Structure formats: C-alpha cells, structure tokens
Amino acid sequence: MRHALFATALLLCPALASGAAAQATMQGQGPSIPGPLPEAPAGQAFATAELAGPDGARLGTAAFVETPAGVLIQIRLQNVPPGMHGLHIHERGACEPPDFRSAGGHYNPDGRAHGYMAPGGVHAGDLPNLFAASNGEAGADILTDRVSLGTGANTLFPEGGTALVLHSGPDDYRTDPAGASGDRIACGVILRTTQP
Numbered sequence: 001m002r003h004a005l006f007a008t009a010l011l012l013c014p015a016l017a018s019g020a021a022a023q024a025t026m027q028g029q030g031p032s033i034p035g036p037l038p039e040a041p042a043g044q045a046f047a048t049a050e051l052a053g054p055d056g057a058r059l060g061t062a063a064f065v066e067t068p069a070g071v072l073i074q075i076r077l078q079n080v081p082p083g084m085h086g087l088h089i090h091e092r093g094a095c096e097p098p099d100f101r102s103a104g105g106h107y108n109p110d111g112r113a114h115g116y117m118a119p120g121g122v123h124a125g126d127l128p129n130l131f132a133a134s135n136g137e138a139g140a141d142i143l144t145d146r147v148s149l150g151t152g153a154n155t156l157f158p159e160g161g162t163a164l165v166l167h168s169g170p171d172d173y174r175t176d177p178a179g180a181s182g183d184r185i186a187c188g189v190i191l192r193t194t195q196p
C-alpha cells in the first residue's frame with residue numbers, strides 16, 4: 001500500500017443519489033456531517049487545523065492522526081461553495097487572509113512535480129479533491145502515507161510549519177504547481193496537539 005491513498009467523500013446530502021431523499025435534505029432534515037474526533041487514540045500523534053475563509057470566518061476543522069498506515073486526515077467543514085475543491089498541505093504554517101499566499105506552495109520536501117497523474121509526481125502535500133454539497137457541508141476522511149506527524153522526513157512540522165489549504169476549483173491532478181485549482185478560499189495552520 002505504499003503511496004496508496006484514498007478518500008471517502010461523505011456525500012451526506014443524498015441529492016445526487018436519490019431525488020426523494022434530496023427534497024428532505026435540502027430542507028435541512030437530512031443527516032449532517034459529524035464533528036472531528038475530539039482526541040487521538042492513546043499513544044498516537046495528533047494534530048488539528050482550524051480552517052477559516054478569506055473574511056476570517058471559521059469554516060471547520062481538520063484532525064490529523066498518525067496511524068500504522070499513514071496520517072488519517074478527518075475534515076469537517078461548513079459554508080463551503082458547492083462543488084469540487086482542490087485540497088493540499090502547503091509549505092508554511094501561515095494563513096493570512098484574504099489570499100493565503102503566506103502559506104507558500106505545496107509541501108514538497110522531495111522536490112517532485114504536482115499531481116497524481118503527472119510524470120514525476122507527486123507532492124507530499126497533494127491530497128484528493130474535497131466535495132462540498134449544496135448545503136455547503138464538506139467532509140472527508142483521507143489517508144496519506146506521504147507525510148508524518150513525527151520528527152523525521154516529510155514531517156508536517158518542519159521549521160515554519162505547514163497549513164491545510166482549500167482552493168476555489170478542482171485540482172486536475174496534473175498541472176504544475178497546484179492543479180489549476182484556482183484561488184485559495186480556506187486555510188488552517190496545522191498544529192501539533194500531541195507529542196509523537
């Protein structure tokens with residue numbers, strides 16, 4: 001499973017799957033995305049990122065847990081524009097609105113090209129696109145073994161830190177440097193909450 005990575009999009013608004021259920025959900029009666037894990041399992045490294053939009057409004061949380069298979073990232077957001085959005089770990093732990101340029105480029109300590117489908121890819125900070133439903137909720141659990149919460153190579157805590165960044169459009173997984181995913185619409189500094 002080296003370099004295997006998967007994402008389970010939580011399409012909790014079933015509009016895309018069922019027209020009957022969609023009516024209820026669009027009226028606010030459907031399930032909502034649960035909050036992130038409140039704490040890590042004992043002994044496992046843990047980190048969080050609080051994401052905010054360009055106007056400073058809080059959008060939600062991402063929790064990072066070190067597991068034997070890699071880092072599990074659990075993302076729970078609200079008030080996100082509906083549709084697919086590029087999602088990446090960027091190379092600096094600085095989120096200055098409104099453009100979040102302060103976060104720098106993608107976290108890429110291996111000096112690779114961007115994108116799952118690019119020759120010479122991928123960046124350590126590359127992640128699958130995140131889908132936001134019509135009601136603005138976006139949630140996913142993503143596993144990646146390209147980063148670590150530890151102190152070794154590809155740590156999420158290099159000098160200056162790292163940040164989780166959401167983009168306005170989808171990542172095409174091949175165009176350098178960010179998959180043509182558009183503006184940065186949310187950013188959160190990744191902060192360690194448990195020592196490795």
Ligand SMILES: [Cu+2]
Pocket residue numbers: 086087088089090106165167178
């Ligand atoms: Cu990005």
